[in-house]
Amino acid sequence: MDNEKTYEERALLYEQLARIGKVVVNPKRIELLDLLCQGERSVDDLASATGLKLSTASAHLQVMRQCRLVETRRDANRVYYRSAGEEVCRFVATLGDVARIRLAEVKQILADIGSHTNDTERVSRVDLLNRVRAGDVVVIDVRPVEEYEAGHISGAISLPLEYLEARLDELDPQMEIVAYCRGPLCLLAPQAVVTLRKHGRQARCLEDGMPEWRQARLPVTFGSNTADVQMAEAFLSTNKKEEF
């Protein structure tokens, strides 16, 4: 029958896919999207986080908005961008998976940092949740404060990597410390663990990062409140923990 039309349609379809693909051809655009998967951020915040000129960052964000990967919200004279949905974060995460598995260069970069904190020692999400509930662990979010405020693991305290050594005394020396960051490709948490161990602390990384925690629908807190262990508690009492 109309094989001609079908052929046309298939070409159109792949052109649409390429619209999405276009977003991840530029390193800075991937970086921006990765940041947005951590939570909402304003344009100039994103620009300074990535080292881009404001107009360049804005242009990249437009590209992503045009293919509906991100959405915006205006508050006063600031425009906040966010990922348009969890499938977008999954897409970025999958891209990372492929790079990690396929590219020796990526393995190398990750090994440079993570050599002393090997992967078998990471804490699973379920374990972490249970131990937060039991109160026998300190969870630190080592990402920049902005990302912590845009959503963090309930019960975690904000302790950006750059301040870690200076604020070491805030951490109970008797407790084990679990650090987390943006995900499997992020170097912050592994670096934090290296630093902590250098100071004789018992420390481990969470398996992957915040986006995965969010996708597992585990409890997330917004803003700067740090005393929210009870939220995790309430969550646990109404949900079977086997689900995660």
Next chain:
Amino acid sequence: MDNEKTYEERALLYEQLARIGKVVVNPKRIELLDLLCQGERSVDDLASATGLKLSTASAHLQVMRQCRLVETRRDANRVYYRSAGEEVCRFVATLGDVARIRLAEVKQILADIGSHTNDTERVSRVDLLNRVRAGDVVVIDVRPVEEYEAGHISGAISLPLEYLEARLDELDPQMEIVAYCRGPLCLLAPQAVVTLRKHGRQARCLEDGMPEWRQARLPVTFGSNTADVQMAEAFLSTNKKEEF
């Protein structure tokens, strides 16, 4: 400490991700990769399937090979390409998911064909496996023969869409027919179902397609043998069906 170095490393990391991203910026490259997720194909086979000149197709394949997304094998004077791993197929599938969810244009194209075969009527993988085993369903693979031969659902017969009407009498009129193709973005199976219903047959699509079946580690047969129901049978008797 060495924040400078960390910044550098992060930039390098995103550049590596962009190497992968580069593959999916070109519609034809996505089409090629999608085909390779169906199974191994030779270069000129791929070229004619996508309507590309041989040299162009080869160039695209080089790009994908350089970032390890595909691998090759030589047999006589033909070079066969294949996806380098299942995470690559997952990446393409995720790209499709995002496009399907986010882009109205994609929804439109899919609706044009699939309007009469709505998604709630699709057969799940588990159901299909059980019914193949019970022998009360005919499974047709409506993709081109090359893809059928590069791996098909055990028990399925090859009946490319273009020959469907001509070979209708090969299908038992009493049996329900389940058609499958490349996946959620492929139009072949929905079109086949439309055609079959027009001829008064009871027909449905499988939920998504071959790559997903393969990823679920369900039984796959290679080559042109069509009498392989017993393989599925053997598979079922040694595996709990609840797993899928």
Next chain:
DNA sequence: TTCATTATCCATAAATCCATAGATAACACG
């Protein structure tokens, strides 16, 4: 060896992408 088939490499011209500076626009606050 010579020829045919298949694939890769190479040069090129057209198209597209990118970062940037500067202009414009939206908004808040006096």
Next chain:
DNA sequence: CGTGTTATCTATGGATTTATGGATAATGAA
């Protein structure tokens, strides 16, 4: 209303990407 802040739009030149034809290379068959 004017001023300052934040973001978007526009124009530009330099870099990159793409399709293509033709040369080269690898392999099998005669």
